Amino acid sequence: MTTFTDTGWPGSEPVRKTTQTKKRARQTGTAWTRSGCLTCKRRRKACDKAKPSCRNCTKQGRTCEGYGSLWVEPLGPSAHIFTPAELSKRRSGLSPHTGLLSPSLSPHPDNKIPPRVQTPKSDAPEEDSNEEISLAVIQRPRNYVPHLSDHELHYLQYHVEEGSKLLANLESDDNPLRSLLIPRAMSSPLLMKAICAVSALHLANRSQTFSALTASANFYGRTLAGLRAALNDSTQGSLTDDAMLAVGLMCKYEIVRGSVKQWGVHLSALQRMIASRGGLRTMDPDAGQFLRGLYLYAYNMARLSNRKRITAAEPNPTDTDLGAPRLDIYIGYTEEILKLCGAIADLPSLKGDDIALRLAIASINGALLAWSHDSTSYIIPQSLTPASLTRLQLVAECFRDAxxxxxxxxxxxxxxxxxxxxxxxxxxxxxxxxxxxxxxxxxxxxxxxxxxxxxxxxxxxxxxxxxxxxxxxxxxxxxxxxxxxxxxxxxxxxxxxxxxxxxxxxxxxxxxxxxxxxxxxxxxxxxxxxxxxxxxxxxxx
Structure with a gap:
């Protein structure tokens, strides 16, 4: 029996490991071909290619989806390749049914993709030599998104289908984890590695898959190497939006990992990078809005339990005019509550002035009592349902109690x-x-x-x-x-x-x-x- 190890390195070939287990006899029958109907392709079954509907699907009472191409049909958030059942049962880091992304997410023809730079391997956990991880080798047409490896495509698809929905506090068609990050990542190797690091780690958390955990560590190390190179090559104020977005995703990586140390380093680095650029208003408006919500949420949550290490940031990158406020995927209706919690964290600094402390307590108490989810008018995505908004409001009420x-x-x-x-x-x-x-x-x-x-x-x-x-x-x-x-x-x-x-x-x-x-x-x-x-x-x- 031959097995493969998912290294997680972009462009790497699976490493063969030979075991002493007995080989399985190959099943006989019609060979699976890429020219069959979509239904048979997804089921990895032989297709007789009859038209307009194949006879195999008809005999089994299935709906024949016709003879389109798996490689050009968009796989958006509604696709269901990574189902909960597969996540709980599958040991492999790759699903044999993995699809690719819509061509609309491919780089623009005018974009020049920089050549892949080989970076030192990160300190990733070593695979147990006794553990066998099966890996389905993805076949794809030649020259399809050529700068992406099979692993990158796999974890990017997981991000589209599952991760982007579960790593936000608000889901909509305008979720920037998809609508903002993915198009940019298709022409930014650095941002692509950061997305894959978070995606692979999230998959590992939900499926207990060792290969995904190894892949996440490798992508994480390569992202840090890319960031170091970007910082060394940059001059004051010339850091790219993609580099700062990648640092924001490194904060997210540590939160998903459950880190109790390293995330603070990334958060402080993000604050300094934003300051060196002259604030969020110097960024692309959508990227600035995304980083504002992520930073404000992570920063104020950090102050609750790390008063000694996380103090009021000067300058505060969230204190900037980015236009009308949008209903953010992280902070939702809780922005004012988060800021009040940050003020609560600062109360011990007033212990030497009883009058100032009492005034601060009274001010915080009054603001919490007066708070309402509609105190601020937000731009609300049209795709949000009333049920989603109701859930968001109830969660915000819980935050006020908290x-x-x-x-x-x-x-x-x-x-x-x-x-x-x-x-x-x-x-x-x-x-x-x-x-x-x-x-x-x-x-x-x-x-x-x-x-x-x-x-x-x-x-x-x-x-x-x-x-x-x-x-x-x-x-x-x-x-x-x-x-x-x-x-x-x-x-x-x-x-x-x-x-x-x-x-x-x-x-x-x-x-x-x-x-x-x-x-x-x-x-x-x-x-x-x-x-x-x-x-x-x-x-x-």
């Missing part, structure tokens, strides 16, 4: 850990400035979430932070099961690695809290202290 919980949490941490146990009376005084009690905010947030189906509607993927902070600050054992169950659904349905990290931290926190309550010794255990002990830079985006 912001109240987070406000109480920071005030309690500030009073007990910074000012000492004797400050409990002052802590109570601070809490009186918050209109919604913590227990009410927790109960209301979890009651909302419990009514959500938490299926693969991507709006629900944003619920990691509300669930996490509710789990940290709840005082009911029954709530723990609900939080873990809901986080588990998010992890399975959306394949984001940081959900797993959030569950790990909650497990450690609850164990410490139970031990402390059992022995009735020590000060209350706080999740921010656990993060400091672990030295985790947890991001909840």
């Amino acid at each position: 912001a109240f919980i987070y406000l109480h949490s920071v005030l309690e941490w500030l009073a007990i850990k910074v000012l000492g146990q004797a400050s409990s009376l002052q802590m109570t005084d601070w809490s009186s400035l918050v209109s919604i009690p913590k227990s009410m905010a927790v109960q209301r947030c979890l009651a909302r979430v419990e009514t959500f189906p938490l299926d693969d509607h991507c709006e629900y993927s944003a619920l990691t932070f509300p669930l996490f902070i509710s789990g940290c600050e709840n005082e009911t054992i029954g709530h723990r099961d609900l939080v873990l169950r809901c986080l588990g659904k998010l992890q399975v349905n959306f394949g984001i690695g940081n959900v797993r990290r959030a569950k790990e931290l909650l497990g450690i926190l609850w164990a410490r809290q139970d031990a402390s309550a059992q022995h009735e010794v020590g000060s209350p255990v706080h999740w921010l202290d656990i993060l400091d002990e672990l030295q985790w830079d947890l991001i909840l985006a």
Whole structure:
């Protein structure tokens, strides 16, 4: 038996490994040909090529799709090559039914594709020599998108069908993960590698496929090498939009991986690159809007759990006029809430000025009470359904509940850990400035979430932070099961690695809290202290 290892390197040939297993006898019958009908091609069955419909399909009661070309028929977001059943069962990094993208996504004839540059291999995990990964070799017509390898085409197709839908908090026909990134990547090898790195990692998370994990590490290493070359070749202010988009995708890669360290490096690099360009307004408008939403979401989520390491950015790349605000695929209706959470994270810096601290608490509380999803008028994509907008609004309400919980949490941490146990009376005084009690905010947030189906509607993927902070600050054992169950659904349905990290931290926190309550010794255990002990830079985006 001959097997193949998916190396993930663009342009690489599968590496043959010979095992001692018995060879299977080849089935006899009519050879599969590329000139058969589309139905037989997809089923990889022999076709008698009868017209207008082949007799094989007619005998089996199937609809014959005719004799078009698999290579020119568009495979857009509605295609279903990567089905959930295949993701759970298939061990291979490639599906034998993998299709290619629409020619509309191919480079414009006038675009000049730079030659492929061989870069050093990244430190990717080595494949277990005892593990056999089957790889279907894709056959494609000569000169079709010649600068892309089979692996790139495979992971790009997965990105179109699955990843782009599940790696956003809002799905529409105008999703920039497709409409913006893919056309640019077809003429940008650097951006293509970044997309494939994220796509392969996401596939690995959802399918537990070793070959996809190896491919993601290889694409990731090649993207970093390409970025280093771009930075070395650039002069001040001449960084390309594609290079900055690739850095944004590196932030996304680390979030999907569940990193607790490296993502901060990429986020800081993105901020510096935007500043060196003179701000987002110097970029292509669509690219600037995309990076604004991604940065604002990741940056403010990072400040919640990394107050010491992530501080107010100067200059702030989101403070720029990019025209009328669009309903962003990451922040949706939550932009003002995210900024208020960032202000909450800065409250400990006011611990030496009680008046300033009280004024800040009152201001944040008032802004949270006054917030409404329609406080800001957004440009809404025409393809969005009323159901999608309703889900987005409900998620935003959960974020407001979570912001109240987070406000109480920071005030309690500030009073007990910074000012000492004797400050409990002052802590109570601070809490009186918050209109919604913590227990009410927790109960209301979890009651909302419990009514959500938490299926693969991507709006629900944003619920990691509300669930996490509710789990940290709840005082009911029954709530723990609900939080873990809901986080588990998010992890399975959306394949984001940081959900797993959030569950790990909650497990450690609850164990410490139970031990402390059992022995009735020590000060209350706080999740921010656990993060400091672990030295985790947890991001909840």
